[in-house]
Amino acid sequence: MRRLFPHPADAIDLREAYDVERPAPAGRPWVSLCMVSSLDGSTVVDTTSRGLSNPTDQALLLTLRSFADVILVGAATVRHENYGPPKRADQRIAVVSRSGRFDFDSPLFASGRAIVVLPEDAPQVPVPSVRAGTDTLDLPAALGLLHTQFGANVVQAEGGATLNGLLAAGDFIDELNLTVSPQISGGDGQRLTVGAPALARRMHLAHVLEDDGFLFTRYVRMR
Template identity: 50%
Template structure:
């Protein structure tokens, strides 16, 4: 492993070392994550960005903030920049207090009930839109993508997200566990960016997926990075076969 003194990004982020693929060496979040992705013929590419503790929890005190570090946050922000559109479950939007994202970022909030607070800055800024079913009532003046009669059809929602974000080729999911479980069930997760936080947290926090049908889906390792805080920044790609 090399000792890096290079700057990791425009801001002063802790230096990053690439452990895999070989050879090991200095790298940046941009170099590792802002890579080309190829959408499917019938739908955009779907990535999922999460941070988890050593014992598999994705939350401390009900939020992810206690698990991350500056490089982990930069991974999330980089993926938002690289993607054409973000999707996130309504529980995460309220629990993590989603506000106005960087200019140009569109965020689709997935809800079956339609019960989303559209008065928050995420929606007032024009960045947020709602992804729900045909029947749900959504209060407020907000863009809505309706897919599925009683429940959101996630496969169709991802395919039709171009109705809200024309030309979208890369959808980036940000959790939480329930939405992840549904994405897993629908076999929509092409890529997982998983930060492993160097701590045991105990408790009964959710895992990366929750509520999904038990199934095994293989992924290939695309990269492992680390920093002086002992975080591991991993990127996994769904097996093509």
């Protein structure tokens, strides 16, 4: 792994490169989004991100998780990517859903470490939940509750595009760790965000690393 920007260097240590300050803004956690995309902007090959990733990208996901208190993920991603419990015993996976429909016997939900994040009028779920808003999730309130009730100072968001759209619309993406996978994927895969109104939020490029043709970019929100 080498660094291309800002100061070119070889033999970069992943953990050192990403071990930075992530200060929680007032009333909510710092939100760090981690995604992988193809060169032509797709976030999936067939129906998952697996075909876009490589071992370094997998290691990056785990490294970034190690800095987070809570992992935030959309329900469709949990279903498609077969999410299991987090490795760290003190970490929670918060799943954004409207339906509340999951296999609650699956390892993630049976582990006791899942939180379902839903609107207040969504169906009851047999696991801990955070509820905010009616019909649609009140994301600012939900992030606030993850902060106050579950001690989330740093949240690692892991997609998919619909959840990312909600985060982008509310201007909650403090950091974007985007892996650019060296392939043209074709297909009709979603891009990084869907559903947000037109935005022109400039991000600051913090670094670019490279390994095996994959680019590991880190952007932070300009305040």
